[in-house]
Amino acid sequence: MAKAESHIAGLDVGTTNTIAIVAEPKESGELHVVGIGTHPSRGLRKGVVINLDATTEAMRKAVEEAELMAGVQIERTYAAVAGGHLKGFNNSGVVAISGRTKEIRREDVNRAVNAAKMVSIPPDREVLHVIPQEYKVDNQEGIGDPVGMTGERLEVSVHIITGSKTSDQNLITSVNKAGMDVIGMVASPLAAAETVLTTDEKDLGVALVDIGGGTTDVMVFQNGSLVHTSVLPLGGDNVTNDIAVGLRTSISEAEYIKQGYGCALGSLLDEKETLEVPSMGGRKPRLLSRQLLSEIIQPRAEEILELAFRDLRSSESELKLHSGIVLTGGGATLQGLPELAEQLFELPVRVGLPTTIGGLTDVVRNAEFATAAGLARYVQTHPDPTAFPVLANAGRPRVFSFGGRVKEWFATMF
Numbered sequence: 001m002a003k004a005e006s007h008i009a010g011l012d013v014g015t016t017n018t019i020a021i022v023a024e025p026k027e028s029g030e031l032h033v034v035g036i037g038t039h040p041s042r043g044l045r046k047g048v049v050i051n052l053d054a055t056t057e058a059m060r061k062a063v064e065e066a067e068l069m070a071g072v073q074i075e076r077t078y079a080a081v082a083g084g085h086l087k088g089f090n091n092s093g094v095v096a097i098s099g100r101t102k103e104i105r106r107e108d109v110n111r112a113v114n115a116a117k118m119v120s121i122p123p124d125r126e127v128l129h130v131i132p133q134e135y136k137v138d139n140q141e142g143i144g145d146p147v148g149m150t151g152e153r154l155e156v157s158v159h160i161i162t163g164s165k166t167s168d169q170n171l172i173t174s175v176n177k178a179g180m181d182v183i184g185m186v187a188s189p190l191a192a193a194e195t196v197l198t199t200d201e202k203d204l205g206v207a208l209v210d211i212g213g214g215t216t217d218v219m220v221f222q223n224g225s226l227v228h229t230s231v232l233p234l235g236g237d238n239v240t241n242d243i244a245v246g247l248r249t250s251i252s253e254a255e256y257i258k259q260g261y262g263c264a265l266g267s268l269l270d271e272k273e274t275l276e277v278p279s280m281g282g283r284k285p286r287l288l289s290r291q292l293l294s295e296i297i298q299p300r301a302e303e304i305l306e307l308a309f310r311d312l313r314s315s316e317s318e319l320k321l322h323s324g325i326v327l328t329g330g331g332a333t334l335q336g337l338p339e340l341a342e343q344l345f346e347l348p349v350r351v352g353l354p355t356t357i358g359g360l361t362d363v364v365r366n367a368e369f370a371t372a373a374g375l376a377r378y379v380q381t382h383p384d385p386t387a388f389p390v391l392a393n394a395g396r397p398r399v400f401s402f403g404g405r406v407k408e409w410f411a412t413m414f
Helices: 052-070 106-116 165-177 188-196 199-204 236-247 251-261 290-314 337-345 367-381 402-413
Strands: 008-013 017-025 031-040 076-081 087-096 125-137 140-143 153-164 181-187 206-211 216-222 225-232 274-277 286-289 325-328 349-351
Touching: 008 052, 008 165, 008 367, 017 052, 017 367, 031 052, 031 367, 052 165, 076 165, 076 188, 076 367, 087 106, 087 225, 106 125, 106 153, 125 165, 125 181, 125 225, 153 165, 153 181, 153 225, 165 181, 181 188, 181 367, 188 206, 188 216, 188 225, 188 325, 188 367, 199 206, 199 216, 206 290, 216 290, 225 290, 236 251, 236 290, 251 274, 251 290, 274 290, 286 290, 290 337, 325 337, 325 367, 337 349
Parallel strands: 008 076, 076 181, 206 325, 325 349
Antiparallel strands: 008 017, 017 031, 087 153, 125 140, 125 153, 206 216, 216 225, 274 286
16 A cells, blocks of 8 residues: 555544545645545544543544545544634734844744744643734734835734643544654644635634534634634534433434434424434334424524624624624534524524535535545645644654554454
8 A cells, every 4th residue: 555645644533523534635736535534433522532542443443444545554644633622812923123124024924923922821731823813014004924025013913722732642642553643733623614614704704613523613714814713612412412311312323313303493394204213221112203303402502502602702703704604513414503503693604514625525525524624725725834833843753653553453363
């Protein structure tokens, strides 16, 4: 099997599923997905690793499936970072322009960005991203790239995303144990935004609500820049648990029922629609109306959306979302959720699917794959290693190589 040296490999390690993706950049600038693998996650809670062995096993299964489909061997990968430990805030930095001509050079821009990220954060946290919003040269605001301009004073506004060192390191350790190096790490909602939001939406003002299994990520873009990031402690798994309790069925059956028959807005359903619900303990299955199922789902869906709305209101962003709300993530596939969100937010709402990619579009054109596809796209559009402060220069030693995986398999068999 060939090595994936000319390919981009990514891992989206979510609470519900672990997704591995292999994409091939084309000379035309297009990005083609050539391999994808999924496996249920067993070692995470709300996006954070709590069981290394279970997480590693899910990674291996997902990676093996992606390798087989792509026909390449993955030894180095990027990883999406998720979980309630992610936090975002805004800051600014100012530097004086030196030199006789007072012309702003790339070095001056880098100094300004470095000054902006010199903030005091707790020792248990680390910076994942420093994203410039706009530059100001003397009294001139709203500058996208000041290189080549002249002035006395350069100021930059940035959005900084930080994460827990412990959570990040546990994710890296899991990837290493699965036989791969981690090249860099990308905040999960930032990756999703890369492929589900349009440039026009970011310019006019848009909120991305990424509903995962254990958490819901909220990001706001205004004037083309990221201005707000937060993570809420509820997700699609809470809906599944409500169904399991309400219908007295297993978690796996509840997930199947949610995906196949669930609806977040009962008014969209016909009262005559029914479904068969398996019972536990060998009891006979029961017939249930979809309306009754919706009465279980809708309150939790409303709670998740209301949390997102309160978060937007606290960030003073809800009045500037001229492009509305974009829902994505596995939880956004629930029928009736966009209509319910429109009622609550009183804004236009759509479901964001991965775009700007080719290849296996029939597979990845689903909100569930937004982070994985966006991760590959983010790597392609950010070739500068400084875009990945964590492991920016790649390569901590792997615990197992690919050959080590084979040796380990033989050791367990014999």
